[in-house]
Amino acid sequence: MSENTLATRLAAWVTALEYDQLPPRAVEMAKLLILDQLGLQVRGATLPNVQPERRLVEAMKAAPQSTMVLSDARTVAQYAAFVNGTLGAAFEFDDVHMYAAHIGSAVVPTALAFGESTGASGREVLTAVVAGAQVMSLLGATTLRDMVGVGWHASKILGTFAAAATAGRLLGLTPVQLTDALGIAGSDAGGTMEYERSGGEVKRMHSGSAARSGSQAALLALDGLTGPATIIEGERGLFQLFADTRDTSGIDGLWDHFHIVDTIFRLYPTIGSAGPAIEAVGHLLTHDDLPWRDIKEIRLGLPAIAVGHGAAVTRPTDMVSAQFSTAFSVALRLVRGHNRPEDYMDPALWADPDLLSVVDKVVPYAMEFPPDAPFLSCRVDIAPADGRVLSHTQYGVRGHPSYPDTEDADIEIKFLDNVEGVISGPAARQIIEGTNGLERLDEVVELMSLTGRRE
Incomplete structure (x- = not known):
């Protein structure tokens, strides 16, 4: 296996990342992403357009590893990520990123589901969220606009790689295994935006599908399945097929910036533009x-x-x-x-x-x-x-961290608006407190247990 491909470099970066290396604002943004997502998932769980996905998974009666939001059932981590990612994208209110499209609804459900199944601490989950956001952003910096220009849903494609990195981090994959996971993820990356033209609620499933495909790739790599190390810049890799380029030089100057801090929180339930x-x-x-x-x-x-x-x-x-x-x-x-x-x-x-x-x-x-x-x-x-x-x-627009009228409190207000009448006020406050102090939680399951309680 080549040691110089982009997949191997990403895998080495993700597996070497430590919580103590994270800038305070990156940690804060990861917490806000988690809080925003949990509110969106709770609200999304009440909507009819995403119930087929939840019923499908509940009918599987799989091993009860991880929480499905507002469900009496639990399921294996990759399908909890699928359901919760779908709920989090159920009504076009999740975050926006100029490189990564929509980080939260692919990365956060994966991190929380595998955080539960592996018994991870809050610090480990926060690190995994930042790692997944970084992979998604670095890949999207070169490809996102070209993907969207021809009708590919960049969030679905990039999110699959991000979920593989997120789950791989929590599963303790080695750099070689995570390289394989990224290679496997590439075979499940896809998704068109034809729903823009003639409708179709399948769009809501794209984030959940990315979370499931990517995290499943990590599980398969852990069990020995291999994938191409050149999945990104290869002749038939991500960049060539989706963006008509094999040039990775645009990423070279972007590694030292934690791109999660550039997340834009949508304060209107519409397409970001x-x-x-x-x-x-x-x-x-x-x-x-x-x-x-x-x-x-x-x-x-x-x-x-x-x-x-x-x-x-x-x-x-x-x-x-x-x-x-x-x-x-x-x-x-x-x-x-x-x-x-x-x-x-x-x-x-x-x-x-x-x-x-x-x-x-x-x-x-x-x-x-x-x-x-x-x-x-x-x-x-x-x-x-x-x-x-x-x-x-x-x-610009309110919701971007650099916009003067946006405060972290706006995200908390948005969360409370989304969960009002669905979960109890005390549970909502506990979620806020738990997210704000996530680095102090020994196990993230303490946080997720609050999302299954209806008012």
Whole structure:
């Protein structure tokens, strides 16, 4: 086996990582990711669109190793990760990352499920989360935009490798075994974004499927199965097949930065690129008289990838397409004054004539922003019938750690909103306290036991 492939380098880095090497902000961000995910999983467990996955696993009656959120049943770790990852991505509210797409719903369920099954401490779980996020980010730095541009779901593909690293770390794989696990994971990496065009709740399963496939790859490697060490940069590897390149040099300068700290927490349950448009419209509403019935046109200047990704979706036909439609999100903000999870789940709103009249006035176009502008930016120009043009350029979005209006407390509030009425108030507070002090927990099972209790 070559010692110089990207898989071997990643495996060596992951297996050598120690908790004491982690910067304080990386630890803090891992805790926030876990808290955010647990709230999303609890809320997701109440939704009908992800019940088939849970019923499938419950019917397996597998060994009760790990918790499935809000389920009376437990299952083997890889399928607990599958179910909980699906729940965590059930309504387009999980985190966003410019390199890794969506870290939390692939890495966190894997870390918690295998943390339970292996009796891992909170420190070990936090280290595994940071390690998985790093693998996902390093691989995505070269490939994410090309994947999305041709219709591959980067989160599903990258998440499979990240879950292999996360589970492999908790299973105690050697560098050679983890290299094999990454090689095996590559054979299960895939997933198209056709759901953007014609709907389909299968999208919610992609994070869970990545968690299951990647963690299963780690288990197989532990038991002796081998995989190609050149799975990433090889002639038929990840980079070539999904991004039409074999060049790994773009990663060389990225190893020393802990990329988990760049995670963006979504504060709107929509595709990430819709967030700046929502906030730009909100800015105009607070500064100008803007009756939505009098609007003639709404022009949205977006990064080119966002035009083909979310802005290409217009009239929704299901919850997925509602959340992916930037125009629908803008219409909700203008007509109803908010963008709540329930707004995207209501079939009556998908066909609401008032909302659709605004949707039809949205014109997205590709726009170049200044080189130092955050990728998630948007220019909005709204033309009312009186001849004015109201404009605002939104650089960045609340939820990014570098954005001045975002506080860690926002993630705690989001968690409490998601679990309200589902689990008890005392249990919710215990989860917050347990996550905040995760490095002091001897076994992560103490935290997961709280997620099975309904109010």
